Amino acid sequence: MPTLGRMSAEPAAPGELDYLSFVDYAIARTTAELPAVDPVAMRLGLTLHRLTSALVYDWESTVHRPRGWSWGGFRVLFALWLAGPMEAKRVAQLSGMSRAAVSALVNTLERDGLVSRTPAEHDRRAVLLSLTDSGHDAITSAYVAHNEREQAWANALTESEQTVLIGLLEKLTTSSAATEAKRRF
Template sequence: MDSSDRSDAFDRPDLRYADFARERVAQLPPPADPETFALAYHLLHLSYLVVADLESQIHRPRGWTLPGFRLMFKLWLLGPTQPARLAEISVMSRAAVTNAVNTLEREGLVERRPLPDDRRAVVAALTRAGEAAVREAFAEQTGREQQWFAALDPAERATLTELVRRVLAARPHGAQD
């Protein structure tokens, strides 16, 4: 992208508003922090856009939500997993996981199985149809993610990933675990 392409790309209404908001925050008394505001604003805006895009382009046409796909993806990687563990690694409530598993089970994508050593406990597992569906959706999602981050070279993507991981690792006490 040459500099003329870059200036055109930055002349979008949403980015102009972000610049305006940052300048207004810069005029506020402390503890206002325009740089932290701008960073959080852009991260939130990007995450909202990516989630909305992935849902509308890939998951909703399949009758899924992104959280439903995320659960199936985790089951694909982990194999049969207890719902409590899925909630923990998905940053979702147990009730949300239960609701998602119920929906995916009705669709024939996930099934509940009793644990062999504790018949009262269950694990969620992908069905064969669920595994095929998650493989197909993952391939599409990967392509879409590559489009989203094509503006960054591989080193920039790696740096951004590491910076976001550092922020996540140091998140404030009381933030969702």
């Protein structure tokens, strides 16, 4: 089965590798030592991971860090903007983070005047998180800039390619492996 991608007959030497050529090198080395490894599945996993890391780095460095937020802080604000007010455990579920991470981020966001906590009516121990007016203004402004970066990345593909890729990614997110992984968080 072919490995797809830019794989040349001779992968670069370790000292000549860069972020993307490392994928070709890793696949060649891994499959040479472990012939049962599926190189296409490996390329898919490595490529998705590297793309995701590059996207997050781009968004965080160009949009969110200049506003004083981490990627996690943005995710909390985004969840509260679109689905809040809600308890921290629900923010954790919607943002794909642990409750401990959300709690630490909320402390900072509350200190910065972007998020507020109020006792929940249904349970005196529970706390509802919500955006302050400043938090709402901050996340909506940030999201406009965030979406501009999303558009810059998406513009590498035609509209029909974007549609196909979205469909394929959604198919992966609803696969049995994805369903199994979702049960763990």
